Amino acid sequence: MSSLHRDYQTEVVLAEPGQFLLRQGSLPEPAPGEARLRIHRIGVCGTDWHAFRGRQPFFEYPRVLGHELAAEIVVVNGPSEFSVGDLVAVEPYLNDPDSPASQKGKSNCCESLRCLGVHCDGGMRPEINMPIKKLLHADGIALDQIALAEMLCIGAHAVNRSNPDGSETALVLGAGPIGMSVITFLRSRVDRLVVADLDVARLAFCREGLGVEETLRLSEGINLERAVRDAFSGQLPDLVFDATGSGASMRSTFRLAAHGGKIIFVGLFLGEIPFDDPNFHRRELTLLASRNATSGEFSQVLNAIERGKVDVGPWITHRMRLEEVPERFPILANDPTVRKAVIEV
C-alpha cells in the first residue's frame, strides 16, 4: 500500500474568505475501511459560496471545499462490495455511528457530525480517501447527475420530514437550487404546489424546467399573506417550506401556514427567528428543521435519477476546471445568472 501515499497533488484551497489558492497537498494511504477515490466532478453548493464570502458560521480557514462529488474507486482497503473503476456517489456526512442520534437512524444530525468540505477537507482535489460505508454505487449514471445527488438529497429529506399524505397544499418559498430540490420531490406528493420567489427567471425555470404549474412573484413591500391566500383560492397552505435562508422570510411562515399546518425550514439563517406564541398555538403549527440527508435518502435519490425521474442537467449553467477555480469562482460568486456550477477534474 505504500505506493498509495501521495506527497503531491494539486488541491484548491480556500485560504481565507475571498481567496482561493492552488497548493501541493499530500494524501495518506487509505486506512482500513477506506477507499481511495479519484474525483471526477464537484457541484458548487450554497455552503461553498457562503464560505467564500466569509459568511459560513464556525468555518475554519484554510479549507479544501467540495462535498457534492462524483468519483471513481482507485483502491479499496478492506472487504467491500466495490471494485476498482466503479463510479460512486459520496455521502459527505461523517457521523459517529455510536451517537444516540445515529443509533436512532438520524445519522444526518449526529452531535459530532462533520461535513466534508466544511468541518474537514473536502473534494476539490484529484484524489481523496473516504470511508467505504459512505459510498454508493453509481455506475451507469452520468457524472453531473452523481455530483448533484447530494443537493437533491437536501430536498428529498425536507419532503420526507414533512411526510405529506397527498392531500395537502404546499408553498415553497425560494426557488434557488435547494428550493428546486424540494420541488423535485414534493410535486408528486401534494395536491397543489405554489412556488414563490423574488426572481422572475428562477420562477420561469420552475415552470419550464420543473413542471411547476403555479408560481408567485414576490416583491418588496408585498402583503405576503394576502398574496399567498390569493394564490391558494382564499386558503393558506398546509405545508410551507422555506428555502430562502432569509430570517424575515422564515419569520413570515408562521403567518402563512394553515391552521394545523407544518413549517419546514430547509434554508439556514444565522440568527434568531422570533415568533408570536399565541399565533403558533392558535394554529397548532408543527415546525420542522431539515438539515441534510440520511444514507437511505441518497439511495432514494440515485434511484430516482437512474429511473429518469430526475434530470439535473438543465440546472447546470456554469462549468470550470479544477485549476480554474481560483480565477473563476470569484467571478461566478457575483454572477446572478448562476443557477448551478460544476467543477470538472
Ligand SMILES: [Zn+2]
Ligand atoms: Zn451541497
